[in-house]
Amino acid sequence: MNRVAWDRPETHRMLVGLTLCRARFRVSRVVRRLRSPRRLVATSLAILCFLFYLVNGVFVFSNRAPADPDRLRLWLSGGMVLYALYHAVRCAWSRKIVDLEMSGAERLWLGGGPIHRSTLAVYHLNNVVVAALLKTFLLVVLLARDAEYPSLLFVGVLVSLLLLETVRLIIERGVAGMEGRGKRFARGATATVAGAVVTWILIRVASETPSGAPGWAYLINGFHAVGTLAATDSVQFFALPWLPAATLAVSESITAMTAASLGVSVALVPLSVIALVHVDRWSGRARERWERDRLRTRVDDRPSNAPRRANASVVDRVVASALDRLPSRWSGAGALFARQVANVRRYAGTVLFSFAVPMALSLSPLATGQISQRWFFVVGGIAMCTMLLAPPALRIDFRRDLKRMLLLRSLPIRPLPMAAGQLTLPILITIAFQVATISIAWWVVRPATSQVVLWSGMLAALAVFTFALENALFLAYPHHERTEGVAMMVRAKLTFLGKVVLIAFSVAMLLSWATICGRYLSDRWATGAFVAGSLAGTWAMAIAGVAAVAWCWSRFDVAHDIPPE
Amino acid sequence: MIDVRGLRKLYEDHLAVNDVSFRLQPGQICGLVGPNGAGKTTTMRCLAGLIPATEGTLRVAGYSIPHDLIEVKRRLAYVPDDPPLFDDLTVGEHLDFIGRLYGVSDHRTKGAELLRRFALADKFDAGATTLSRGMRQKLAIACAYLFDPVVLLLDEPMTGLDPPGIRQLLASIRERAAAGTTVIISSHLLAMIEDVCTHLLVMHQGRNRYFGRAEHLCEQFPEAKSLEEAFFAATDPGRNQEPKLTGTVSASGGVASPTVASPTVASTRAPIDAAPIDANETPAGVGEAVS
Numbered sequence: 001m002n003r004v005a006w007d008r009p010e011t012h013r014m015l016v017g018l019t020l021c022r023a024r025f026r027v028s029r030v031v032r033r034l035r036s037p038r039r040l041v042a043t044s045l046a047i048l049c050f051l052f053y054l055v056n057g058v059f060v061f062s063n064r065a066p067a068d069p070d071r072l073r074l075w076l077s078g079g080m081v082l083y084a085l086y087h088a089v090r091c092a093w094s095r096k097i098v099d100l101e102m103s104g105a106e107r108l109w110l111g112g113g114p115i116h117r118s119t120l121a122v123y124h125l126n127n128v129v130v131a132a133l134l135k136t137f138l139l140v141v142l143l144a145r146d147a148e149y150p151s152l153l154f155v156g157v158l159v160s161l162l163l164l165e166t167v168r169l170i171i172e173r174g175v176a177g178m179e180g181r182g183k184r185f186a187r188g189a190t191a192t193v194a195g196a197v198v199t200w201i202l203i204r205v206a207s208e209t210p211s212g213a214p215g216w217a218y219l220i221n222g223f224h225a226v227g228t229l230a231a232t233d234s235v236q237f238f239a240l241p242w243l244p245a246a247t248l249a250v251s252e253s254i255t256a257m258t259a260a261s262l263g264v265s266v267a268l269v270p271l272s273v274i275a276l277v278h279v280d281r282w283s284g285r286a287r288e289r290w291e292r293d294r295l296r297t298r299v300d301d302r303p304s305n306a307p308r309r310a311n312a313s314v315v316d317r318v319v320a321s322a323l324d325r326l327p328s329r330w331s332g333a334g335a336l337f338a339r340q341v342a343n344v345r346r347y348a349g350t351v352l353f354s355f356a357v358p359m360a361l362s363l364s365p366l367a368t369g370q371i372s373q374r375w376f377f378v379v380g381g382i383a384m385c386t387m388l389l390a391p392p393a394l395r396i397d398f399r400r401d402l403k404r405m406l407l408l409r410s411l412p413i414r415p416l417p418m419a420a421g422q423l424t425l426p427i428l429i430t431i432a433f434q435v436a437t438i439s440i441a442w443w444v445v446r447p448a449t450s451q452v453v454l455w456s457g458m459l460a461a462l463a464v465f466t467f468a469l470e471n472a473l474f475l476a477y478p479h480h481e482r483t484e485g486v487a488m489m490v491r492a493k494l495t496f497l498g499k500v501v502l503i504a505f506s507v508a509m510l511l512s513w514a515t516i517c518g519r520y521l522s523d524r525w526a527t528g529a530f531v532a533g534s535l536a537g538t539w540a541m542a543i544a545g546v547a548a549v550a551w552c553w554s555r556f557d558v559a560h561d562i563p564p565e
Numbered sequence: 566m567i568d569v570r571g572l573r574k575l576y577e578d579h580l581a582v583n584d585v586s587f588r589l590q591p592g593q594i595c596g597l598v599g600p601n602g603a604g605k606t607t608t609m610r611c612l613a614g615l616i617p618a619t620e621g622t623l624r625v626a627g628y629s630i631p632h633d634l635i636e637v638k639r640r641l642a643y644v645p646d647d648p649p650l651f652d653d654l655t656v657g658e659h660l661d662f663i664g665r666l667y668g669v670s671d672h673r674t675k676g677a678e679l680l681r682r683f684a685l686a687d688k689f690d691a692g693a694t695t696l697s698r699g700m701r702q703k704l705a706i707a708c709a710y711l712f713d714p715v716v717l718l719l720d721e722p723m724t725g726l727d728p729p730g731i732r733q734l735l736a737s738i739r740e741r742a743a744a745g746t747t748v749i750i751s752s753h754l755l756a757m758i759e760d761v762c763t764h765l766l767v768m769h770q771g772r773n774r775y776f777g778r779a780e781h782l783c784e785q786f787p788e789a790k791s792l793e794e795a796f797f798a799a800t801d802p803g804r805n806q807e808p809k810l811t812g813t814v815s816a817s818g819g820v821a822s823p824t825v826a827s828p829t830v831a832s833t834r835a836p837i838d839a840a841p842i843d844a845n846e847t848p849a850g851v852g853e854a855v856s
Contacts (some may be wrong), residue, residue, distance in 0.1 A: 005635070014665045018651075021662070025653040025692070104649030109708075112615055113666050114639040284617070291619045295575045564652030564694060 004277050007119040015110075015123045023130070026564065033149035038476055046490040049497065057141035060187050067146040069250040071231065076157070078230025078238035080164050082197070084238075089166050089194045091175040092186040093350045095462050098172055100124050100280070103565045116278040117284075125166065125273060131155030132161040134489055148252045156249025159265045164273035167241070169281050175447040177283030179290045189351070198360055199224045206367045218365065218377070241268055332413030336421025338397050344425060354393035355433045358385035362437050368446050378441040379455045382434050386462050387499050391435070391470045394426035395481070398471045398553070402478055406502075406558050415550035423549065430463040454531045461538035466499075480565050510534060566591045566747040567612065567716060572621035574607050581607040584772040585621075589741055589749070589764065591715070594742045596762035596779065597751040603768040604648070605751040609718045612749070639667070642709035646721035648701060650693040656680065656704055657689040659743050660711060667712035683733060683837035698725035706734065710741070717741060719750045721847040723757055735761050755796045769800040 021051035033039050100120055100231045102111060110120060112207060118521030140150060147153035178186055204225035209217050223236040229235060236243075318342050323334035362385055399424070401408060413421065435456065442452055473495065479488060517530040567589040568581050572580040582604040589595050593615050599603045612616045612625060614634045623630040626640040640787075650659060660680070664672025680686045683703040688696065696704065702725050709717065738761055742748055749766075765782055767775040775782055782795045789795035 007702070011666075017655075021658055022653040024652065025658075028654075107615070108643075108645065108649055109651070109663070109666075112613055112638060112643055114635045115666070116635060160728070243742045287756055288617050288619070291575050291617075294578070295573060295580070295619050298575075298578070326608075382696070562694075564692075 004274070004281060005116045007116050007383055011119055013113060014120060015115075015461050016120065019126050021124070022564075023111060029564070042477055042491075045494055049490065049494055053138065054141065057144070062145050063465060064145060069146070069252060071227070071557075072143070072146050073243075073246040073250045074231035074236065075227050076160060076249060077242035078232075078235045080160055080167075080242045081231060081235050081238045082226070083164060084167050084171065085190070085193060085197065088171045088175075089190040089353070090350075091172050092130070092190040093353055095346065095350075097176045099176075100169065100173075105565070107363050109488075114481070117280055118273070121273055121276050121280065125162065125269075126170065128165050129162070130489075131167065131489060132158060136162055138489075143249075147250055149254070152251050152258065153249045155262065156245045156247075156265065159245040159269060160249070162269050163241060163245065166269070168278050171273070173276065173280045173283045173366055177279075177286035179286075184506055194357070195337075197229065198357055202360065202364050202367070204228065205364065212375060241272070244268065247490060304547055325347055328501070330417050331413075332411060333417035333421035333424070336413070336418070337424050340422075340425035343396055344429070351394070351429065353428075358389045359433065359437050361385065366441060374453065375441060375445045375447045378437065379459070380446070382437050382459055383462060383503065386430055386434065386459060387503060388496070390426070390430045390463070391466060394428050394429055394467075397422045397467065399474045400481070402480060402562060405556065405562060409556075409558055415554040416547070418553055419468075419549040421472070421547055423464075423546065427463050427467050430467070431460050432514075434459045434463065450531055454534060457535045458538045461535070461542040464542035465538070465545045468542065468549050472545065472548040472552045475549065475556050475561075478556075478561055509537070513537070566593075566626055567749070568622070568624040569608075569612070570622040572608065572611060572623065573606070573619050574611055574616070575619045576607075581771055582611070582618075582768075585766075585768070585771075585773045587766055587773065587776045589747050591747055592744045593763045594738060594750065594761055595764040595766055596752070596755065596758045597749050597766045597768065598755050598758075598796060599768035599774075600753065602770070603800070604691060604771040607767055607771075608768070609643060609645075609712055609720050609749065609751060611642060612716075613718055614638055615643065624763055640714055641716040641718065642712070642714035643718040644702075644705045644709050644720065644722060646724055647698070648705035650696075650701055652692070652694050655690050655692055656685060656696070659693065659704060659708055662706045663711050669712050672711060676707070679710055682737070683707055683730070695795050699727055699730055700721040702726055703730060706737075710737070713746075715746055717746050717748045719748065721751055721753070723752065731757070755793050755817065759792050765796075767799045774799045 001443070030039075034043060099107065099111075100117075101124060102120070106120075136154055139157050140154050143153060143157075144150050175183070175186060201222065205218060208221045208224070230239075239246075244261045245268070248261040248265050250260065251261065265387030269447045319338055323331070323338055326334045358381075362378055365374050365381065408418070411418070438452065438456055438459070477491065479491070513533055514530055516525045517533070521529050567587075569588070570586045572582055572585040573580065585604070585608060587595070597608065599605055607616070610616045611621075612623060612630070614630050614637055616633060623743075625637045628636040628640070629639055651662075654662065654758075657676070660672065660676035666674060669675060677686070680689060683706065685700060685703055685707065688700065693701065693704070694804040702722065702810060706719070706722060709719075717738075722734060726734060735758075738748055738750065742763075750758055750762070755765075759779060762779050764777065765775060765779045766773065767782070779792065782799065783789055783792055786795040789798050
């Protein structure tokens with residue numbers, strides 16, 4: 001056990017065979033289910049989206065001015081470091097310990113089989129190759145105009161993504177081996193670095209954007225600031241492992257340097273796997289050491305079956321008291337809500353951190369000059385965060401319960417209370433974030449009361465609608481928590497696209513309604529009608545969204561809808 | 566074949582297994598019994614090398630855990646309660662994969678025979694997700710049997726099985742033991758497995774309450790009219806306020822008998838300290854109480 005052990009090539013070949021066999025099953029399952037109308041809709045949308053992207057790539061992206069190869073190289077390598085930093089923060093603040101992201105079957109049959117951990121690491125990487133290939137293809141379509149050799153660009157991007165995946169696992173396993181002071185240090189360090197990054201970007205945007213500039217200028221300068229940050233020496237220092245692949249991707253001519261970059265970048269993938277195996281071994285041993293230390297320091301070595309807390313906490317008492325007052329029809333929803341509260345309390349730190357950055361981003365327009373625009377930008381920022389950042393940060397609804405669907409189905413709770421019970425807590429947390437951000441913005445900008453009422457009400461409705469939409473989509477097209485692959489990527493792109501279209505449509509509707517109110521009503525009534533109409537419209541959408549979740553839940557088929565893990 | 570000394574396992578701050586020791590020889594079938602939360606599954610998972618023991622010495626088939634983990638895994642099969650299967654493989658593909666993984670020669674013929682024996686032959690091309698609970702259990706057992714492990718750990722194997730399935734399973738366990746396999750079979754229900762077990766390991770709250778030949782458990786509790794009553798007596802918290810388990814290695818290398826220390830029984834029995842618990846030895850110490 002003193003050195004890292006490796007299996008023979010036959011074992012790796014056999015595991016590649018397993019991956020292919022599983023892939024074949026999934027493909028045939030997809031083909032079999034294509035006849036169902038909802039799958040047909042999803043597939044058609046995915047194909048349309050893909051074709052649109054391809055056509056756009058050929059006719060639009062290819063006609064723009066090419067980017068400077070040096071800058072592209074720095075963005076490519078630096079961007080990977082920024083993503084790795086994001087992942088490090090998530091890992092450091094998460095209490096969940098993930099063992100090479102294996103499923104239950106993999107843990108039993110592979111983890112319990114005569115296979116070394118090194119082989120399991122390679123197996124994991126093999127399983128993400130297809131997803132990495134597709135991501136690479138999409139990126140190459142976007143960046144083809146900037147590279148002299150698309151084939152080299154393809155190899156460079158693919159290697160970068162595979163390297164990123166291994167680095168992600170290294171961070172995950174590294175953090176899993178930390179406890180006590182080490183873990184506290186990791187949390188402090190990652191939070192400090194992440195805070196510094198966000199502050200740097202905000203200062204950069206504020207300094208580069210003239211006072212009173214339009215909103216899109218902040219957005220453009222925001223992207224520019226991220227690009228500049230990725231190109232800084234400090235980020236590039238950490239980007240060293242990605243530099244050969246980035247250099248390869250932007251090669252302007254085939255030289256000895258290109259060959260060297262190709263060789264080094266490809267060689268870095270197995271080297272990163274070796275690093276992962278070493279970190280994994282260290283992590284396992286560290287955890288065992290911590291466990292032994294804890295055992296030694298235990299005062300009482302008898303099993304502790306006694307209840308931990310004799311007295312319920314204030315939060316427990318408040319929640320229990322509120323739930324006791326619910327009518328019996330909704331008591332099931334109350335029980336589900338109480339369960340979510342218990343879950344969230346364990347991850348309170350992570351939740352708070354997840355919303356600290358969106359809050360900082362939403363409030364960043366306060367540093368600009370124009371008073372009227374500042375308020376709208378803050379509100380716009382909150383809306384963006386509510387739609388795009390809150391759902392992935394608060395996966396404490398149906399999306400976390402795929403493995404417990406049978407249990408949920410067996411509960412004597414009707415669809416609407418079930419939807420309410422599952423969705424209430426993430427929605428309340430999001431609304432708390434909105435209220436806190438709006439309060440700060442109100443304190444700085446002092447907008448009219450009607451504005452505060454209007455936007456607070458509409459943003460709350462947006463939170464309800466967003467989580468309802470996410471959950472309805474999930475129930476219609478369920479997937480496991482850590483699913484990777486082509487389908488997931490297309491799904492993420494489509495969902496993002498759908499949300500952006502929805503935001504644009506909502507803004508257009510609001511403007512139209514404002515125009516109608518202004519044109520047909522007197523000044524005295526226009527504001528009131530606009531506020532009331534907007535609130536009624538958005539809340540009608542939100543309620544329809546919750547009804548859609550209830551409908552999707554009532555149609556959810558536990559026997560057929562749960563996908564293979 | 567299986568030698569466990571002073572096994573302890575800590576989860577966060579919960580001590581799931583506390584100082585468990587026992588030894589089993591080839592061909593012996595040990596019933597690992599105890600109420601919920603007794604530490605049965607944790608003990609099995611430590612033996613299977615799926616989770617590391619916090620403390621203790623574990624040897625399986627002459628190999629040490631965790632130093633020779635791969636060699637142990639090559640020789641050991643563990644079937645958990647409600648075994649997870651690959652949702653995207655068929656029944657046949659599961660057996661094919663396990664056959665290749667363990668380098669079983671002619672695994673297809675052997676796999677087909679196992680499927681026939683467990684009444685799964687017509688499910689060869691069925692996906693794992695289409696199988697019933699009992700069928701999943703049978704498939705996992707077939708996968709475990711495929712590579713003829715020298716140590717077999719079955720965690721609640723009868724859950725979900727139909728009566729013919731249970732009968733077939735128990736018969737197959739006897740056959741394997743007769744061929745030299747060491748088997749540990751866990752259950753909440755002693756009555757289900759008492760006929761097949763040569764030995765019993767009774768656990769309660771992470772501790773070893775009794776280990777020895779099955780028939781000697783009754784001797785431990787003279788007032789018990791059946792093995793099941795003796796088991797309830799052994800795991801009755803009212804009777805075992807402060808059970809004392811020696812579990813220490815004797816001068817001769819044996820392990821002291823970790824038997825029950827029921828206050829009522831202990832007073833009538835002579836204390837012993839270093840009786841070997843090697844299960845194929847005469848159970849002189851087994852069944853004896855420790856004062």
